Amino acid sequence: MFSPDDYDFELPTEQIAQAPASERSAARMFVLAEAGAAVSTHSRVGALEAVLDGVAEARGQRPLIVVNDSRVVPARIHVFRATGGRVELLVVDPAALGPGARVRAWARGARRLREGEVLRLPGAHGETALLELRYLGAEGEGEAADSRARVFEIVRGQLLDALEAVGELPLPPYIARPEGPDAADRERYQTLYARHRGSVAAPTAGLHFDAAMLERLEVAPITLHVGPGTFLPMDTEDVRAHRVGSERYSISEASAARIEAARAEGRPILAVGTTATRTLESVALANGGAIVPGSGRTELVITPGYRFSVVDLLLTNFHLPRSSLLMLVCCLGGRERVLAAYAEAVAAGYRFYSYGDCMLVERSG
The missing domain is CATH 2.40.10 (Thrombin, subunit H)
Known part of the structure; x- marks a missing residue:
């Protein structure tokens, strides 16, 4: 049995971000690379291209970046x-x-x-x-x-x-807004590439991408409309019994072709956010490992023992303790390794959750 206690950690309340960084790409980025053991560096999102150059040097290919282009609805x-x-x-x-x-x-x-x-x-x-x-x-x-x-x-x-x-923008309850979301929230709680209306929460890792970065990076958009159940703490004795609810996804012919071409060339796939990760892995599970165009619904919860078939790297924010999102990151990067990185991030003063800083995690093993 795997307990929610296995994905718990202590976080000072003052490190829960109440507002985004002054500029999108100014957020801090904790880089957790795989080199037989945990290798961490502290950087900024604006340096992502340089970090990916390092990945390309190590792997021989530059990653293809997959983003979730769902748009938050004032629900x-x-x-x-x-x-x-x-x-x-x-x-x-x-x-x-x-x-x-x-x-x-x-x-x-x-x-x-x-x-x-x-x-x-x-x-x-x-x-x-x-x-x-x-x-x-x-x-x-x-x-x-x-x-x-x-x-x-x-x-x-x-x-x-x-x-x-x-409608009112459904900010998470840990962001205190006694008078409700303001004009700044309506701009910053939305990715610049958001296109398709349907989410009740932002795919927050993408909040860090600014226009200049998007012009330079190779990005393939897919869509998963985020439901509120994604962020619920796990309250089951065994995490494998946790459910997040059904969420709609779609992948265009163009994006499916780009992702499959990158995989055929041996290029790493970098998913921006846990929602992009779950979409890619869900589609691969349903199609013999292939990413194919189409739409459907997924209830995938990634639990211990899951074998990733598509995602090699993940850019993601720091998540709630005892949540399925933190569990997903631990499944990708290794539980002890990721939780040690969380402890290091807390000690280094990183800002947590939706408006906070982020982590780039390379798949372990």
């Missing part, structure tokens, strides 16, 4: 009952849905909701409702069910349009 809304009571919803899987479609959401203040009652989302100035939702109840039981989710049916309106009009 937190406040809807109202006929009695005037307010319910906060975090839409779990925001998509282009209209009347008759079902919507899943995490809810606050929903204990007294009655099945069949209709809730209204007013416009910015209280005008006619942008969205009306009929409450259908808690999500049913089953292995893929989300015990936190409530299910609603759209009676009136278009979901994405309503969210974009009056």
Whole structure:
């Protein structure tokens, strides 16, 4: 059995980043290379190209960088009952849905909701409702069910349009914003290459890439729409029983061809973020090791013993203790090696979580 305690660490509260670095590429970057033992260096994201030159010298080929181009949707809304009571919803899987479609959401203040009652989302100035939702109840039981989710049916309106009009950016709870997200958050909690709307959390490793870097680096975009379950701490006795929920992904023909061509040439694949990693590995698992174009859903949780078939290097932020994301990094880089690096990063004053610094990890062994 593998316990969540195996992925725990101590972090001073003051090292949880409350704002991003002054410039995207100014964030610190902890480089954990594989050379038979842990070899670490301290750098900045702006020096990534020089670091990759070193990888190319060691491996004979420059890595292909794979990013997640999903765009964060302002998916937190406040809807109202006929009695005037307010319910906060975090839409779990925001998509282009209209009347008759079902919507899943995490809810606050929903204990007294009655099945069949209709809730209204007013416009910015209280005008006619942008969205009306009929409450259908808690999500049913089953292995893929989300015990936190409530299910609603759209009676009136278009979901994405309503969210974009009056929704709130769903910043993680460890970023304190008593008055809600501000204008700076709306810019910086989004990657520069974000294209396809559908995430409720940013693929945060990509927040460090600025326009100048993107012009110089060879990047292949794929899409995974991040759900809130990805960041939940593991609360099962055995981490292999942990679930993150189903998330939508897609890979274009152009990106699939570029990734497969790079692999055929023996080039390393550098995934930017755990979401890009899980997408690549999910597609490979379903297609005999190949990256093929298409779309689907994944519930992949990478647990101890997993053998990576695509990703050679990972650029990722520092993650929550006891989380499946930290476990993924440990599976790639080696648990003792990665946790030792986390302890070194804490001692060196690195900033943690979504707005914090990042780590470049080379696959162990």
